[in-house]
Amino acid sequence: MGKKSARRLWTEKLLEYDGKTFLKNSGKAQDGTSISRKFKGVVMGIDASLRGTGVAVVDFRETQPILLFSQRITCKAKLSFFQCIEQIFKTISAILQDFKIDYVAIEQTVYVQNYRISHILGAAKGAIIAALMNNNLQIAEYEPLRIKQAVVGIGRASKEQIKRTVCNILKVERVISYDESDAIAVAFCHAWTFRVNC
16 A cells, blocks of 8 residues: 555544544554553643734643633734733733643744834733743744644645634634634644654
8 A cells, every 4th residue: 555645644633533533542542452642731822912812721631632711812903012011911821820731832933024023923922921931831832834734734724724623623613713723723733742842
């Protein structure tokens, strides 16, 4: 038999999350032999932005991932730059009080068009990192390309493809924003590539 295509391999991976054939992390292989769970913990995924930071908390302790929380931290246009930074810091800090987080993953800023945008994104991430470090949490960063490859199997996947994939896996029925689904994808990337990072 020839090599399987990347798309075919990814389809098979997603099928592991349908609730019936999800055997990879269930403690038993398909032949009935015992296997160890690859990842176990609660992950906070964050997609940083000044006006619309996505935050998600996903529980990977069971055989099926569970979305515990997701939110878009919306900073309205009437808020100043500094007020946005304050709101982001306070909101992240408040969320951390509501959940016991084991791991945090943030989308890495790889390329920005100009200095001003770089400064804004850096400040927003700084507020987030300060809140996380204030709670003694370790942080992992992932490039957007890697996140898309881990979750959708395509490095150039659209936001709609990411949203559809994470919502299908988590069986999310409510409407969520792209910022939230991007944050969920960051959490997935960490959980699914955790052993690579160790």
